[in-house]
Structure formats: structure tokens, C-alpha cells
Amino acid sequence: AGAKTAKILTVALPKATRQRLRNKLYGVIGSDMAAVPHMEETFKRIVTDDVTAAASGVNQATLLIYGSDDEATPPEFGEKLAYALPDSRLEVIKGAGHFIHHDSATKVFTLIEEFLR
Numbered sequence: 001a002g003a004k005t006a007k008i009l010t011v012a013l014p015k016a017t018r019q020r021l022r023n024k025l026y027g028v029i030g031s032d033m034a035a036v037p038h039m040e041e042t043f044k045r046i047v048t049d050d051v052t053a054a055a056s057g058v059n060q061a062t063l064l065i066y067g068s069d070d071e072a073t074p075p076e077f078g079e080k081l082a083y084a085l086p087d088s089r090l091e092v093i094k095g096a097g098h099f100i101h102h103d104s105a106t107k108v109f110t111l112i113e114e115f116l117r
Contacts, residue, residue: 052080055085059086062085062087062088063111064085064090065091069097
């Protein structure tokens with residue numbers, strides 16, 4: 001929602017100014033677009049693609065890690081995906097947000113390490 005608001009608020013500005021301001025706003029709100037703005041179209045396709053149906057065909061043990069406070073991809077998404085994946089394990093890290101690998105790097109590392117054993 002924050003990224004969409006930034007986009008709407010800057011649409012009337014000249015292109016160079018618009019892009020600079022959007023990048024700054026994306027960084028402030030923690031949007032992935034701040035890191036790689038040239039991949040905006042790819043991000044749009046990824047976040048609108050529902051992979052639940054395809055998940056049932058995965059025949060590999062899968063670890064899903066979600067943050068309890070993630071508003072971009074909430075744990076409910078993980079629950080839905082875990083249900084669809086035949087051999088999955090869902091871990092929800094309390095207090096972590098969307099950038100779980102930053103919020104709880106040690107916990108994420110430990111979960112992955114345990115899973116790979």
C-alpha cells in the first residue's frame with residue numbers, strides 16, 4: 001500500500017524527479033523496490049502469482065519461514081502454502097516482519113540449519 005501511495009503521489013512529476021522521490025519513499029517504507037527498482041515489473045508478476053495449485057506437485061521437503069508481524073506476506077499465506085505442500089514445515093517467528101532474514105537472522109539460520117540436518 002505504501003509503494004502504491006508513493007507511486008500515485010509522484011505520477012505528475014517529471015520522470016527523473018519522480019524516480020528519485022519514489023526510490024527515497026520506497027526506502028523509507030521498506031519496499032523491495034528501493035533495492036532493485038529496475039525489477040519493478042518482475043516484482044509485480046511475482047506478488048500476483050498464486051502458486052498454491054503448483055505447490056501440490058512439489059515432491060521435496062520444504063521449510064517455510066514467516067514473520068508473525070509480516071503485513072506484506074502474512075503467516076496466513078504460509079499456512080495456505082504449507083497445506084498445499086505435501087512435505088512441508090511452517091515456522092512463524094514471533095515479532096519478525098517482512099524482512100525476516102534481517103529481523104531474526106540468527107533464528108532463520110538456526111531453522112534452516114536444523115531443517116537441512
